[in-house]
Structures are given as structure tokens and as C-alpha cells.
Amino acid sequence: MDGNDLAVFTRAVQYAQEGNKEKAFEFIKALAQKDANNIDFILWGIYTAPNTERASLLLNRAKLIKPDDLAIQQAEQWLTNEKNNWPQPGEGFPFFPPKKYIAQNMGQSTTQVILPVQPAVPVQPVMPTQQIYIQPQTFIAPQPIIINTAPVYSCPYCRSPYPPLTSTRISTGGWITFAVLLILFFPLCWVGFFSKTSYQYCGQCGVKFN
Ligand SMILES: [Zn+2]
Incomplete structure (x- = not known):
């Protein structure tokens, strides 16, 4: 994942955190087209999928890539809850969705991997103006393939x-x-x-x- 993709992914995660899962899924889908086996894309794809059927397909894919992954097991629990309309744990799952891409100031990030490309922006009010570098429109939308x-x-x-x-x-x-x-x-x-x-x-x- 290059710096551009990372920026897009961080933005997608931010959308998901804000509740705009539709937009987040659109971004993640575009990223997954470049790197279909990226487990973080798949896990966040499950979390933001428009329906549980789509999420199930992604979950199966994740299991094929990393059969014994703890995050995937938690994703499965999460999806089971979603399918049955059971309540999700109030504090959420520790590994699902993967926390390392959540911006520092948005969640409790105690054991987070700090990625080198991620700008360290501790102050929330500065964020909106600093978002300009992402420019999602220039590289996101994949060209529609008309068959x-x-x-x-x-x-x-x-x-x-x-x-x-x-x-x-x-x-x-x-x-x-x-x-x-x-x-x-x-x-x-x-x-x-x-x-x-x-x-x-x-x-x-x-x-x-x-
Ligand atoms: Zn003629």
C-alpha cells in the first residue's frame, strides 16, 4: 500500500467512523481492486458492507487468506450479531474492525502501530484544512468497465x-x-x-x- 492508498484508506476508515459506511465501502472497494488480498481492506469491507450477504462473502475470503486470524474470528461474531440483530458489545471488538488505521484522535488508541506516512495531527480543529492532500477524486473512482x-x-x-x-x-x-x-x-x-x-x-x- 503506497502513501496515496494509505491516505485513501485512512479517509475511508474515518468515513466509517462517522457512520458514512456507504462512502467508506466505496473507497475500500476501490482499494481492494488494487490489492485484493489485503486483509485490512477485507475486514473493513466486512464492517462497511451494504448488506450481510456481501459481508459474508468477504468474510469467507478473509478466512481463506488468514484462517486463524483473531480479527477474522471477531468479524464473524460481529457479523453473526448483525445478521440476528443482536446487540454488539458496547466497547466493540478489540481487533475488529482493525484499529490501526483509525486516526489517533478518534478512538482509544493504546497499542496502535504508528504508520510513517500518517501525519501526526493531535489537534482535531486543524484536520479539515489538512485533508486537502488526500484528493480522493483524482485516483479513486475506477473507470466503469462497459461490457x-x-x-x-x-x-x-x-x-x-x-x-x-x-x-x-x-x-x-x-x-x-x-x-x-x-x-x-x-x-x-x-x-x-x-x-x-x-x-x-x-x-x-x-x-x-x-
Ligand atoms: Zn444508409
Whole structure:
């Protein structure tokens, strides 16, 4: 995790602490796309997941990565409580969600790992102005991947995206019948006009396709 990611992650944790789990999850999801096996991302993802199904999936993933982790066991207890609408312990779980990314002034941080990139800002009022360095918009939002498997039609002549229209005309055979009967027995020459054939044409430029 580079300094940028750490700043984003710290911000995400801050959002979660403020109760804005939706925003926090959005940030964490973006981080997890870069580092899918980061256990801290997954644990905070569980904590901020929009629903318990999503949280369960993340929990299973966490168990695969670190089967005997205490934080994961506590995450499971937490999730069980959430699923059953049981009350969570008032003081919270000691290892879930992981505390080391919670800003110093936001929780009881007795045994916290102090990360070198984290700015030591003990005074709360200074925080809002100092947040500028994070700039989440510049690197967070992952580009939406638009998967469009449907073949896109376009007219080969005018590139019109509208599919061709179908109409009918008198077939070649009909014209031959008309010509032959005109010579041999003209009172019935109109019979040829009943021999129709359909064809497709572009509604935009009018070009005929067959
Ligand atoms: Zn066309």
C-alpha cells in the first residue's frame, strides 16, 4: 500500500467512523481492486458492507487468506450479531474492525502501530484544512468497465445505426411473367405483378441491400 492508498484508506476508515459506511465501502472497494488480498481492506469491507450477504462473502475470503486470524474470528461474531440483530458489545471488538488505521484522535488508541506516512495531527480543529492532500477524486473512482457484447449495426454506406427496413417489390420472375404474357396472352399479363419479393433498405440513405 503506497502513501496515496494509505491516505485513501485512512479517509475511508474515518468515513466509517462517522457512520458514512456507504462512502467508506466505496473507497475500500476501490482499494481492494488494487490489492485484493489485503486483509485490512477485507475486514473493513466486512464492517462497511451494504448488506450481510456481501459481508459474508468477504468474510469467507478473509478466512481463506488468514484462517486463524483473531480479527477474522471477531468479524464473524460481529457479523453473526448483525445478521440476528443482536446487540454488539458496547466497547466493540478489540481487533475488529482493525484499529490501526483509525486516526489517533478518534478512538482509544493504546497499542496502535504508528504508520510513517500518517501525519501526526493531535489537534482535531486543524484536520479539515489538512485533508486537502488526500484528493480522493483524482485516483479513486475506477473507470466503469462497459461490457457490450451486442453487435452494433451500422449501415455500410451512411453508418446509420438504425437497422434496415423491409419492403416488397415485384420479383424478377414477376416481370418476366409479365413480359411473356404481354406477348403471348396480354389480357392476363398482370398476373406477374402478384409475384412479390421482399428486400431490405436503409431508412436513412435508402440504399437497397438485396
Ligand atoms: Zn444508409
